[in-house]
Amino acid sequence: MEKKVFHELLPFDSALKLLLENFKEKVFYPLSSETISVKDALNRVTAEPVFARISSPYFHSSAMDGYAVRAKSTFSATEKDPVKLEIGKEAIWIETGDPLPEDFDAVIPVEEVNVYENYIEIYKAYPPYHDVRPVGEDIVATELIIPENHFVRPVDIGAMLASGILKIKVRKKPLAGIIPTGSELIEPERIEEGALKPPALIEYNSSVLANLIKEDGGEAKVYPIAKDEEKDIEESILKACEECDLILLNAGSGYGKEDFTYKVLSKLGEIIINGVAIKPGKPFIAGFVENKPVLGIPGYPVSAFFCYHLFVKPLIEMYLGAKLRREEKIQATLSRGISSGIGVDEFVRVKVGKVGDKYIVSPVGRGAGLLMSVVRADGYIVIPSGSEGYSQEQTVDVYLWKSKEEIDNTIVCIGSHDNTLDILYNYLRKKYPHISLSSAHVGSMGGLIAVKKGEAHIAGTHLLDETTGEYNIPFIKRLLLEKKVVLINLVYRTQGLIVRKGNPKNIKGFEDLKREDVVFINRQAGSGTRLLLDKHLREIGINPSQIRGYENEEYTHMGVAQAVASGRADVGLGILAAAKALDLDFIPVAEERYDILIAKEFLELEIIQALLDVIKNDEEFKKAVLSLGGYDIRDMGKIVYES
Amino acid sequence: MEKKVFHELLPFDSALKLLLENFKEKVFYPLSSETISVKDALNRVTAEPVFARISSPYFHSSAMDGYAVRAKSTFSATEKDPVKLEIGKEAIWIETGDPLPEDFDAVIPVEEVNVYENYIEIYKAYPPYHDVRPVGEDIVATELIIPENHFVRPVDIGAMLASGILKIKVRKKPLAGIIPTGSELIEPERIEEGALKPPALIEYNSSVLANLIKEDGGEAKVYPIAKDEEKDIEESILKACEECDLILLNAGSGYGKEDFTYKVLSKLGEIIINGVAIKPGKPFIAGFVENKPVLGIPGYPVSAFFCYHLFVKPLIEMYLGAKLRREEKIQATLSRGISSGIGVDEFVRVKVGKVGDKYIVSPVGRGAGLLMSVVRADGYIVIPSGSEGYSQEQTVDVYLWKSKEEIDNTIVCIGSHDNTLDILYNYLRKKYPHISLSSAHVGSMGGLIAVKKGEAHIAGTHLLDETTGEYNIPFIKRLLLEKKVVLINLVYRTQGLIVRKGNPKNIKGFEDLKREDVVFINRQAGSGTRLLLDKHLREIGINPSQIRGYENEEYTHMGVAQAVASGRADVGLGILAAAKALDLDFIPVAEERYDILIAKEFLELEIIQALLDVIKNDEEFKKAVLSLGGYDIRDMGKIVYES
Numbered sequence A, B: 001m002e003k004k005v006f007h008e009l010l011p012f013d014s015a016l017k018l019l020l021e022n023f024k025e026k027v028f029y030p031l032s033s034e035t036i037s038v039k040d041a042l043n044r045v046t047a048e049p050v051f052a053r054i055s056s057p058y059f060h061s062s063a064m065d066g067y068a069v070r071a072k073s074t075f076s077a078t079e080k081d082p083v084k085l086e087i088g089k090e091a092i093w094i095e096t097g098d099p100l101p102e103d104f105d106a107v108i109p110v111e112e113v114n115v116y117e118n119y120i121e122i123y124k125a126y127p128p129y130h131d132v133r134p135v136g137e138d139i140v141a142t143e144l145i146i147p148e149n150h151f152v153r154p155v156d157i158g159a160m161l162a163s164g165i166l167k168i169k170v171r172k173k174p175l176a177g178i179i180p181t182g183s184e185l186i187e188p189e190r191i192e193e194g195a196l197k198p199p200a201l202i203e204y205n206s207s208v209l210a211n212l213i214k215e216d217g218g219e220a221k222v223y224p225i226a227k228d229e230e231k232d233i234e235e236s237i238l239k240a241c242e243e244c245d246l247i248l249l250n251a252g253s254g255y256g257k258e259d260f261t262y263k264v265l266s267k268l269g270e271i272i273i274n275g276v277a278i279k280p281g282k283p284f285i286a287g288f289v290e291n292k293p294v295l296g297i298p299g300y301p302v303s304a305f306f307c308y309h310l311f312v313k314p315l316i317e318m319y320l321g322a323k324l325r326r327e328e329k330i331q332a333t334l335s336r337g338i339s340s341g342i343g344v345d346e347f348v349r350v351k352v353g354k355v356g357d358k359y360i361v362s363p364v365g366r367g368a369g370l371l372m373s374v375v376r377a378d379g380y381i382v383i384p385s386g387s388e389g390y391s392q393e394q395t396v397d398v399y400l401w402k403s404k405e406e407i408d409n410t411i412v413c414i415g416s417h418d419n420t421l422d423i424l425y426n427y428l429r430k431k432y433p434h435i436s437l438s439s440a441h442v443g444s445m446g447g448l449i450a451v452k453k454g455e456a457h458i459a460g461t462h463l464l465d466e467t468t469g470e471y472n473i474p475f476i477k478r479l480l481l482e483k484k485v486v487l488i489n490l491v492y493r494t495q496g497l498i499v500r501k502g503n504p505k506n507i508k509g510f511e512d513l514k515r516e517d518v519v520f521i522n523r524q525a526g527s528g529t530r531l532l533l534d535k536h537l538r539e540i541g542i543n544p545s546q547i548r549g550y551e552n553e554e555y556t557h558m559g560v561a562q563a564v565a566s567g568r569a570d571v572g573l574g575i576l577a578a579a580k581a582l583d584l585d586f587i588p589v590a591e592e593r594y595d596i597l598i599a600k601e602f603l604e605l606e607i608i609q610a611l612l613d614v615i616k617n618d619e620e621f622k623k624a625v626l627s628l629g630g631y632d633i634r635d636m637g638k639i640v641y642e643s
Helices: A010-026 A152-162 A188-193 A205-215 A231-242 A261-268 A300-321 A371-378 A404-408 A419-431 A443-454 A473-479 A510-514 A529-540 A557-565 A576-581 A606-617 A619-628 B014-025 B156-164 B188-193 B207-213 B230-243 B260-267 B301-320 B371-376 B404-409 B419-431 B443-452 B473-479 B510-514 B528-539 B557-565 B576-579 B606-617 B619-629
Strands: A033-037 A066-069 A083-086 A092-094 A106-109 A119-122 A143-146 A166-169 A175-180 A219-222 A246-250 A269-274 A285-289 A292-297 A328-334 A343-353 A358-363 A379-383 A395-400 A410-415 A437-443 A458-461 A485-499 A520-523 A571-575 A584-597 A639-642 B033-037 B068-071 B085-086 B092-094 B106-109 B119-122 B145-146 B167-171 B175-180 B219-222 B248-249 B269-273 B283-288 B292-297 B330-333 B343-353 B358-363 B379-381 B395-400 B412-417 B438-441 B458-461 B485-499 B520-523 B571-575 B585-597 B639-642
Touching: A010 A269, A010 A285, A010 A292, A010 A300, A010 B230, A092 A584, A106 A300, A119 A246, A119 A571, A143 A152, A143 B371, A143 B419, A152 B207, A152 B301, A152 B371, A175 A205, A175 A231, A175 B576, A205 A246, A205 A300, A205 B156, A231 A246, A231 A261, A231 A285, A231 A292, A231 A343, A246 A300, A261 A269, A261 A285, A261 A292, A261 B520, A300 A371, A300 B156, A328 A404, A328 B619, A343 A371, A343 A395, A343 A404, A343 A437, A343 B606, A358 A395, A371 B156, A379 B412, A404 A410, A410 A443, A410 A606, A419 A437, A419 A485, A419 A576, A419 A606, A419 A619, A419 B145, A443 A458, A443 A473, A443 A584, A473 A485, A473 B260, A485 A557, A485 A576, A485 A606, A510 A529, A510 B269, A520 A529, A520 B119, A529 A571, A529 A584, A557 A571, A557 A576, A571 A576, A576 A584, A576 A619, A576 B485, A584 B085, A606 A619, A606 B188, A619 B485, B014 B269, B014 B292, B014 B301, B145 B156, B156 B576, B175 B207, B188 B219, B207 B219, B207 B248, B207 B301, B230 B248, B230 B292, B260 B269, B260 B292, B260 B585, B283 B606, B292 B301, B301 B371, B330 B404, B343 B395, B343 B404, B343 B412, B343 B438, B358 B395, B412 B443, B412 B606, B419 B485, B419 B619, B443 B458, B443 B473, B443 B528, B443 B585, B473 B639, B485 B576, B485 B606, B510 B528, B520 B528, B528 B571, B528 B585, B557 B571, B571 B576, B576 B585, B576 B619, B606 B619
Parallel strands: A175 A219, A175 A246, A246 A292, A328 A358, A410 A437, A410 A458, A520 A571, B175 B219, B175 B248, B248 B292, B330 B358, B412 B438, B412 B458, B520 B571
Antiparallel strands: A033 A166, A066 A092, A066 A106, A083 A119, A269 A285, A285 A292, A328 A395, A343 A358, A343 A379, A379 A395, A458 A584, A485 A571, A485 A584, A485 A639, B033 B167, B068 B092, B068 B106, B085 B119, B269 B283, B283 B292, B330 B395, B343 B358, B343 B379, B379 B395, B458 B585, B485 B571, B485 B585, B485 B639
């Protein structure tokens, strides 16, 4: 096996600089432009300054409905000694926007005069040009309307048309050719024909990249999937270089046997970047073929996403000659510490919530393969290459993928996970489109602590007190001594052992967890489910060390169900809804109470009241919860404790 | 003449509430939806929650390039006593994303092993599922991908495709029918055929409204211009009601003879709003015809623009079932006081700049006819109906039409106006697309004071000291005692008397300003041009009271030129470039020095350095300045004073 020599990775800043400098040298300047109708110019970038052709208004016009007069004829008018002007001769009816009649120089609004059969009476003097919009009041012919390198907005279109500009020169939209590579890839449409069997993988990165480009004002052409063969990739690149302005190759930029980007680019052109000290996105490659930039975008979806933002977006800006809008930046407090390796700039997806008057930020999954971590994140933070990470409660810059307003209208829910929370989120948003629910799953105990520390508005919790048999309240009394809270019930739910369809290992109860041939999947310490398990184990005298897999932890019920479904484990403890979702079998063990803890200081917030409204009054929501199975809603919305 | 009874205007909040409540009752619910391909779903709004059909990955796959092994077989491996595994049997080559072979449960990255002819050597134990992406690691089948009422982003498209979703239900785009009304209106295209003669007006509001709707995710259909005739307007409304979801009538909502909206709407349907206590936008009308909202949008472009934001946008949100992104809000300090009438919510366009660490906000032109005031503004402030206005230095909320980043990268230039500033702005933006120049014209003296107070980075100034004959420096020494500044020259320019083409009044010099038949147009007090005028008048012994029009002030050279061009005045003092721009005649009076004053504390800012770079080094900029005429650039960029 041929092993590639690992070279020094370029720091991000140097890599971007190198790419843009090469671009300027090889592609720039002048940028391509085209002449289009002003009416079609929305969001296009001007390729030259636009100057007014005609003034607006282009004649002296009336600013009001009223009478055109000669100002001079009004000079002697007073309240006591009004001036009479003959209608049609000295005073001519005029509507807003009408041209001032020749030799007239002022307008008197109709409200300020008294109208008689053939004359009007006026009661004060009016200066010349009173209520007249003089020529050029809005736009003076020859003046600059909008500069070059400007994104055209609706009002700009209005101003250009008003000043007689019908066509303008705008930058051509850069056309990006996207070449998906990988012998195992299939177009998503082919799922329908049954083509999705291992090792086939759904090719979706090209759609993400194409839509990112579209959003940023470029155009994208997706080429057929190229096989992992030098010849196929080479041909695709040459074709795309003929037809497009820049080329994205996805993937094949790594160091595997079937990664041909480096080899093919070296042959066809010149490589300027091979690997960048960023995470995710390290195997990024950039080169030029026939003076067109060809970028090797890594295959993992999150790597591809960040490489787009870090390298492709700045190139689009070069083609457009204008800066695209970037993420809004806010400062937020880290809810927990986060470490990162020295030597790479790491881009960490985060959830952000506003609790009280501070913004709280929490990292989410960091794997480059976790596209859902981007979907669910609110933005990202950067841990620069010189830093080993950030400590808890440190203030960091957060780049938002949502508007601050949206963050401000988000309920932060930290604690135990239950499938009804997803349903609740959906019905909340249906009734209150401007409100979101962000839930982080750290277990019931973690939720109580988050509420205590003011890092969450609410927490989902189902903590069973072994001595009293009571749910949640003993823990709240112990942990949240000085915090005013309200505890309301959401559901009762059935916990049980989740096993594969047909129960092939014939598991009947906790006793079976001791068996040599049974692998268990656990929940994390501090979760209510873990407490429930440990209680049952103690009751029947099983020691955790007797259970294979006790140390393997998942953070959600679905995680447990998934581990069972995929064969990683034979059994786990979880809720019926999770078993049903993945068509697994379920052995009921206990009914437990799942409550929502609310910090009282936030109870009157609109977002919390909206949540309570849905919980208490939304019949559709209730129906949806019941349809999940394993839930009882007899006390839904009822206050079970208040401090 | 029939006079309409003036009724009570509705407060804005009540009007919006009334409109939305009527909408809910008459149009809502359910909203129309359509099923489209996920690949085409960018920026569409989901009409139902989207759940994963298949997991991603849907088989256990390798997370690395390396060897698939059975974890058990590695348990005894140590650095000293490595385990040998036979290639092809106990260790199988695997690439990232490949399915784990049946019966294998871990992957060892290629970098961590030594490869020999037919076996590999490993040096530590690997747990099960090491470097394996288990089924559902990213997406678990059945889980919620995105909720209802969600704007689809590129990553959402990726996640949906990855989970086997090819089509989704989205909200139909609401179709707005726009009916321009007004007998005097012409389509902009008709300018080309010479149709633009008074009283003809260019109809451009429909393009602004259509593009605003497009930007917000709706669709627009512009109907032919309807005449100011009841029948024509009635027919247009009925046709649009058949074809569209909502109808915008522009204009005709006022109280003039030719304003038919009220009358026609009363006849065809029901009017729910007739006039709102807002400025601009007061004559807004809303009604329903055949359960479709019909909105009467006032004709002045700024009124139409605000009525869109205040009433049409919320309706679009109702159709989409989702909140559109609103302007970012920042807090800024008012550079001068602003008054407003009690009883109306006034929306005032403003310029915003960041000078030092504070945001400075200044109101711009308030006329409803000034579309350029919207084009040039950075955002707006609201003066609520209960307030008489704000005082200087008060902190107010500003709603930004630009990103904060763009504001942060804007040079604030307050002071004297010169046409070269527009040119400078254009070349600055050409070379540095992320930097803007915002210039407010308050005269030279106002500029010096703005720099002194820290409200501007730079100021344009041409103040002639009568006693020494020196420009600017004596004033700076007197006014900016404790401020460190740098003064650089921009241009020398020729000031002179601007008169109509052919000089019909035969004006030869300042002496002629005394003549009975000559009307003068002046510049505002504090401007350098005014000082120049007053100096010349004193020298030849003319008293200002002898000059007709001395009290009429304009704020820019172009304003003066425009007043002469349109016949409002016969002569004004200004620069050659302004006369040339409007094809006027020019009698040179003096050459003066026009300098740029820079607060030293800002000198090293990137934005100021960029400006200096263009002034000093951009040959294209210099050429463009010379082509204006009347300028000398012999000292351009030279430091003339430093404190």
